[in-house]
Amino acid sequence: MLVLALDTATPTLVAGLADWSQHGVTQVLAERAVPSGTRHAELLTPAISGVLDDAGLTMGDLDAVVTGLGPGPFTGLRVGVVTAAALADARGLPVFGVCSLDAIGSGARTVVTDARRREIYWATYAADGSRLTGPAVDKPADVTLPEPVVGDPTFAADRLGRSVTPAQVTTAGLLRAAAAQLADPSSAGPLVPLYLRRPDATPPTTIKAVTQA
Amino acid sequence: MADQPLVLGFETSCDETGVGLVRGHTLLADALATSMAEHERFGGVVPEIASRAHLEAMVPTVHRALAEAGVTAGDVDAIAVTSGPGLTGALLVGVAAAKAYALALDVPLYGVNHLAAHVAVDELQHGPLAEPSIALLVSGGHSSLLLVPDLARDVESLGRTVDDAAGEAFDKVARVLGMPFPGGPPIDRAAAEGDPSAIRFPRGLTGPRDAPYDFSFSGLKTAVARWVEARERAGEPVPVADVAASFQEAVADVLTAKAVRACRDHGVDHLVLGGGVAANSRLRALAEERCAKAGIVLRVPSPRLCTDNGAMVAALGSRLVAAGVAPSAPDLGADSSLPIEMVSR
Numbered sequence: 359m360l361v362l363a364l365d366t367a368t369p370t371l372v373a374g375l376a377d378w379s380q381h382g383v384t385q386v387l388a389e390r391a392v393p394s395g396t397r398h399a400e401l402l403t404p405a406i407s408g409v410l411d412d413a414g415l416t417m418g419d420l421d422a423v424v425t426g427l428g429p430g431p432f433t434g435l436r437v438g439v440v441t442a443a444a445l446a447d448a449r450g451l452p453v454f455g456v457c458s459l460d461a462i463g464s465g466a467r468t469v470v471t472d473a474r475r476r477e478i479y480w481a482t483y484a485a486d487g488s489r490l491t492g493p494a495v496d497k498p499a500d501v502t503l504p505e506p507v508v509g510d511p512t513f514a515a516d517r518l519g520r521s522v523t524p525a526q527v528t529t530a531g532l533l534r535a536a537a538a539q540l541a542d543p544s545s546a547g548p549l550v551p552l553y554l555r556r557p558d559a560t561p562p563t564t565i566k567a568v569t570q571a
Numbered sequence: 572m573a574d575q576p577l578v579l580g581f582e583t584s585c586d587e588t589g590v591g592l593v594r595g596h597t598l599l600a601d602a603l604a605t606s607m608a609e610h611e612r613f614g615g616v617v618p619e620i621a622s623r624a625h626l627e628a629m630v631p632t633v634h635r636a637l638a639e640a641g642v643t644a645g646d647v648d649a650i651a652v653t654s655g656p657g658l659t660g661a662l663l664v665g666v667a668a669a670k671a672y673a674l675a676l677d678v679p680l681y682g683v684n685h686l687a688a689h690v691a692v693d694e695l696q697h698g699p700l701a702e703p704s705i706a707l708l709v710s711g712g713h714s715s716l717l718l719v720p721d722l723a724r725d726v727e728s729l730g731r732t733v734d735d736a737a738g739e740a741f742d743k744v745a746r747v748l749g750m751p752f753p754g755g756p757p758i759d760r761a762a763a764e765g766d767p768s769a770i771r772f773p774r775g776l777t778g779p780r781d782a783p784y785d786f787s788f789s790g791l792k793t794a795v796a797r798w799v800e801a802r803e804r805a806g807e808p809v810p811v812a813d814v815a816a817s818f819q820e821a822v823a824d825v826l827t828a829k830a831v832r833a834c835r836d837h838g839v840d841h842l843v844l845g846g847g848v849a850a851n852s853r854l855r856a857l858a859e860e861r862c863a864k865a866g867i868v869l870r871v872p873s874p875r876l877c878t879d880n881g882a883m884v885a886a887l888g889s890r891l892v893a894a895g896v897a898p899s900a901p902d903l904g905a906d907s908s909l910p911i912e913m914v915s916r
């Protein structure tokens with residue numbers, strides 16, 4: 359089964375193609391990790407075309423789409439989710455969403471990524487890779503992060519006051535996180551981003567603030 | 572007709588998720604989802620709420636459009652999407668979706684200018700646009716006067732608001748008068764019972780040395796608020812209908828006077844109205860009256876097509892395909908302040 363995997367939850371967008379089988383064997387055929395910062399919308403579809411070209415395949419060869427649902431900065435995150443939803447819809451394919459942190463590293467670990475505003479997105483995992491806590495968004499001082507800590511090392515020094523072993527979302531990680539859904543498509547959840555925060559919006563406190571404003 | 576390409580259009584620049592289907596100048600579908608109600612208690616559009624709603628509504632709205640037109644995704648020949656101007660986070664949902672559909676369906680993609688799409692939509696109702704035309708686009712997000720020599724390739728900005736958009740002034744005045752958001756419809760209704768000459772509110776940027784085609788609505792908005800507050804301080808009742816009618820008259824007066832002057836100055840005899848404020852009854856009536864007097868042909872799309880929708884984007888896409896304009900590059904993104912000179916990018 360040929361699966362296209364996408365993620366835009368971190369500043370490095372990921373697009374990959376993998377051959378997945380019921381027996382849990384995943385062969386990654388092509389993968390592109392593009393340091394795209396806030397340019398996910400510009401660079402994601404070219405990356406998808408790129409991995410198809412790399413593997414000598416076309417959209418018509420795909421059997422399913424997997425996408426990271428975050429958590430991650432909202433605007434970039436939505437680019438990946440809506441892209442996966444639209445590609446799957448246009449080709450009549452099943453689409454499966456997974457927690458992006460599940461696709462970073464493996465085994466017993468704590469995964470951290472940048473949540474901006476001096477906060478982190480994080481989750482902890484058991485030795486068999488199952489998620490124990492999270493995903494959550496917190497100030498680093500408010501949480502205990504069990505060793506080893508992996509993820510985005512770029513903001514770690516000033517925000518965590520400790521080192522983080524670099525690890526990124528991978529195609530293999532996305533497929534691993536989606537294994538149960540791929541095996542049983544009826545278990546697929548809705549394609550809703552893991553925002554973890556309410557929208558920033560404060561109702562006007564005074565109704566007639568016009569002349570004062 | 573069937574030999575003309577079928578164009579799918581996406582619009583997500585503000586709070587409306589619009590997906591339209593157009594063939595030539597024929598409107599086949601105009602599906603719309605809106606997050607307007609979720610913004611009401613904030614008195615304005617909250618970008619993050621709008622962006623979340625776009626994502627939720629995107630695929631279902633595409634399905635509604637395809638069903639309405641009785642076609643399948645595989646029938647689509649080209650895709651157009653609003654690339655700007657607008658709210659970045661909101662624009663990006665539409666741009667990413669459109670890019671994905673274009674890739675999956677292997678059809679060309681056109682990133683288009685939202686303002687030019689407001690002009691193009693009129694072709695769905697009144698046929699090919701006369702060129703050159705002058706366009707007056709007024710909404711909660713924009714107030715612009717455009718000269719349109721060639722809608723597919725050459726649109727020039729003559730003037731724009733230097734502060735608030737006209738629609739914003741309606742929203743703020745509605746708030747002062749205790750009316751709901753958005754303010755356009757309730758002010759229009761209240762004004763119908765009022766005297767437009769009861770209060771002489773200021774007409775911004777209409778002095779002899781002011782920029783002839785620019786607009787300013789901030790001073791008007793403040794003048795209305797001061798006038799109402801003075802009444803309330805004095806313990807007198809506020810004549811809501813008269814205030815609404817007088818405010819609306821000031822807006823319609825300035826907009827139509829400048830639009831007619833732009834036509835005269837540039838020797839253009841066609842004026843197109845667009846944007847949500849073009850649904851205002853007084854603006855339409857005064858524009859008709861002044862255009863008739865000046866020998867200008869006025870074209871105003873129905874109110875449903877004046878507000879943001881996907882059909883307008885498909886209409887412009889259709890026009891671009893017909894004109895042989897090159898599709899957008901694969902790295903198309905969103906530009907919140909896309910200049911009108913860039914009809915497509």
Ligand SMILES: [Zn+2]
Pocket residue numbers: 685689710712846847878879
């Ligand atoms: Zn608009």
